[in-house]
Amino acid sequence: MLAVEGGVPRCLDCVDLGHLVFLPRGDTALTRRAREESALSAVVVRFDRRRGRYERQGVLVEESGLARAEERCLADAEARRRRRVRDAGRRAAEDVRFAEAFAARIRQLFPGCPEDRARAIAAHASARGSGRVGRSAAGRALSEGAVVSAVVASVRHVDTPYDQLLMSGVPRHEARRRIAAGVEAVLREWRADGVRADPAAGREVDAGCRGDR
Template sequence: MVALPAGLPKDETVVLVVREQLACAECKQVLSKGDLAHYEGDTPLCLGCAVLGTLSFLPSGDVALTRRASKRSKRMAVVVEWSLRHKRWERRGTLVEPAAITLAKAECDADAAAREQQRARAAVRREVEDREFVAAFTAQVKTLFPRCPSSEAREIAAHACAKHSGRVGRTAAAKELEDEMVRLAVIAHVRHLHTEYDTIIARTRDKRGSRDRIRDKVTAVLREWEQPPPR
């Protein structure tokens, strides 16, 4: 039996992108890699036999168009494909009635300017929120490490909070400004800028061993920065 993607509503019709050649269980039509098939249990069906042959494929990407076309279509199916890279089923688009796509495109064209303005306002709002978060992160660095130079505190915050970086500053815990997450960002900064860590790991390719060798230097810098600020 094919393992369908998790998280889809149970009443959602799911169509898979064929990974290797197979035949429709009813009409025996050969489906090649890249074709679409609907499974009833472990039984593969071509779209015609699954009564989905009159639907048109709408690729993922335009959220508004997909939402409106799905709403307008009396029948629809979610199209998913197995990702070799991520080892999971991923959504590729939706099958909907052709007339629904036409209506949805007309609706999207009619309010495209308004939606663009809304996106622009949202982008500005996110930018302001990001600036405020970086400022708060910087302040928390100075609270935990009063003698950390202000320029380095700002650098630590900007680096840790960079978008799409996956760094500690982008985690949910850091966004709550939990001390441990802020401390991890400071440790990473000290490791790279105040020790020979980068040179050692480039030579040894041993992450754990390299960190062990510079641990005392990191601790010394942190202890110095944790001291009360000079009066």
Template structure:
């Protein structure tokens, strides 16, 4: 049997319940062209869940024996638009707990993936530069693979341990940490000139790391 959920309206103007005469009502149903408040409509025990979280809405609706759709009239668009649902409080609590568990599981999975990416990148750095201190390799890998940074470790080439991508990450780290490149930029020196100035120092560090 198909389920037909009650439709609850958020009125745009002050209205009173035709049965208990209380008002103004925040939400109502309309029966035989009369305004009925939620308490009189036997929906007063339900709680409001605003639209927006699809998973939470689905779980709360599926777990609620009784639920209702909440709408409000949009005068500009001349139509009723869904605002959310009214669901049983216990169903909403269960849905929130389930969504939280999913969020925590996804966070753990992403953290594990980030750790694996960083470890693989650090290992590749040490393979290419056996003389690089392990803590520097770890720091370079962590910086390059920082989530949301857009750096090489988060790009396809970096995740695939592309040689050129790894070399670029190491060179960039040496440029900023082992030379006075940043200080030169702060003097107003053009970037191309600053890079040319520190190039010998970068090559000296990389040569010593390659030698092992």
């Protein structure tokens, strides 16, 4: 590990941090308490070249402070475990409600989209921690743009040879150009209200039940 001081990288001993111990990220309660119990602490980051940003790896804390933090965590471990279980249940219920609302919004914008397909798209797009469009601010607000983006992505991968084109070496932009008409055809069908007139019978029939589908 190196510390940057005045724009110059230096070893930890050089900046008086060599006596600290490294606590990896992952246990929020332990990290918070270790920093509370340490007179001196420092955040450890690593530059991710792929994402082009620094990402937190953990903290440096005093060994004695870490020991006291561990004792505090052990003392209320059961209470924190029960709280995590309750929080997990609450988040799961919230996720179910949000996925249902997302699916309903899909059906509102695309009445011809089959119910099970709308639910599948919603579940995929809104998965917690996925970073997909459903977890964005626009997605959480059920904006039309975010919902349409989720539907387009599903159609692209499920209803067109897009993935096969990518696997065969076709560049992404070219692959999208080739399947654009197919994607739009599915969207156009799903945007229909699902009902059409039957002149011969003088009644309306559900387009989703046509034998040619």
